Amino acid sequence: MRKRLSLAASLLIFCVPSLVTACSCGIGGGKCDQSWNYGKEIFTGTVTRQLIQPDRFTKVFQLSVSESFRGHAIAGQDIQVYTGNGGGDCGYRFQIGTSYLVYAYLEGDRLVTSICSLTGTAAQSAHIIKQLRALRNRERVADLFGLVRRFPEFFDGEALEVKALDARRVRVVGSNNFELSATTDPEGVFSFPTLPAGSYSLDVDPPPSGMSNWHLNGGLPVTVEIGATMLPGCSTTLSFMSAGSIKGRVIDEYDHSLAGSITLEPADEKGAEAAKRLGGLISSTTDTGDFHLLLAVPGRYRLVYRPKAGTAPPVTSDVIQVNLGERVDFRFKVPSVRP
Numbered sequence: 001m002r003k004r005l006s007l008a009a010s011l012l013i014f015c016v017p018s019l020v021t022a023c024s025c026g027i028g029g030g031k032c033d034q035s036w037n038y039g040k041e042i043f044t045g046t047v048t049r050q051l052i053q054p055d056r057f058t059k060v061f062q063l064s065v066s067e068s069f070r071g072h073a074i075a076g077q078d079i080q081v082y083t084g085n086g087g088g089d090c091g092y093r094f095q096i097g098t099s100y101l102v103y104a105y106l107e108g109d110r111l112v113t114s115i116c117s118l119t120g121t122a123a124q125s126a127h128i129i130k131q132l133r134a135l136r137n138r139e140r141v142a143d144l145f146g147l148v149r150r151f152p153e154f155f156d157g158e159a160l161e162v163k164a165l166d167a168r169r170v171r172v173v174g175s176n177n178f179e180l181s182a183t184t185d186p187e188g189v190f191s192f193p194t195l196p197a198g199s200y201s202l203d204v205d206p207p208p209s210g211m212s213n214w215h216l217n218g219g220l221p222v223t224v225e226i227g228a229t230m231l232p233g234c235s236t237t238l239s240f241m242s243a244g245s246i247k248g249r250v251i252d253e254y255d256h257s258l259a260g261s262i263t264l265e266p267a268d269e270k271g272a273e274a275a276k277r278l279g280g281l282i283s284s285t286t287d288t289g290d291f292h293l294l295l296a297v298p299g300r301y302r303l304v305y306r307p308k309a310g311t312a313p314p315v316t317s318d319v320i321q322v323n324l325g326e327r328v329d330f331r332f333k334v335p336s337v338r339p
Helices: 123-136 214-218 269-277
Strands: 012-015 025-028 041-051 058-070 078-084 099-107 110-112 144-150 169-173 179-183 189-192 198-204 224-226 234-242 245-251 260-266 282-286 290-294 299-307 320-322 327-333
Touching: 041 078, 058 099, 058 123, 078 099, 099 123, 123 144, 123 189, 123 234, 144 169, 179 189, 198 234, 224 234, 245 260, 245 299, 260 269, 260 290, 282 290, 299 327, 320 327
Parallel strands: 078 110, 144 234, 245 327
Antiparallel strands: 012 025, 041 058, 041 099, 058 078, 099 110, 144 189, 169 179, 169 198, 198 224, 245 290, 260 282, 260 299, 299 320
């Protein structure tokens, strides 16, 4: 039987709108993510230029509107979008020349967006754009739809391109052996127009070798509730990364195992900062000294060990080279933290 990889629906992220306070995003949502249909101002547009900042907390970008799905934007119009300056204020990092699906709100006479909205590149929002068009045209949206992609990765401190994975067969399997399948199109999009109400698992045929995802490696069950809200439009994004890993044990100079936390950081400072900006660093805790850090993409890394108890300072390992899809075994010897 062909092996299939179980996947999980992506989590919805919210934040309290603010351009001047610290960004605070909370995780929420449910088994059927319909957040794509939230928002009063939704449109696609290409960033044409960055305007003069009105203050040190705010950036302003001009976008040429391509399509309007909800709100005041009009196709062909140039529109100004405000966002935070970046860092801890939820500012969205627009790039000139790139097309985006923008979710915004009015703050006075300003149109504002943030990293905690569903704003994203048009290429990575293709599945949502198709359903927004259906909704705008008063057509029925699909019961379940989504995107299969390769998630941003890091090589020598730079993020690799996000890429849609086409020709992937996606299955939904329900009770009583009911199942349907769909194939992703060139934009990585799949959809199931109609599904009976119920709970389904999501599977996808294996992507290119050397790739995997968090939920597969963690052995987590995956289900999606369809029809629980009596509304269509459950959305999900299925993300893969290169399936490298670093596995080993933390020991002291007497070969005793040590409890604590292990963090995987790119060896160069630029790469470490980029990893923090685009999703954080990979880490785990251990009571036995054993650790297994998954999805290390090609590059040079260091491990940082922090003891479970006490005031001993963190310990950083030598540089570890990880090649594409490689599983590295590593014994992390640290100075004894015993009195």
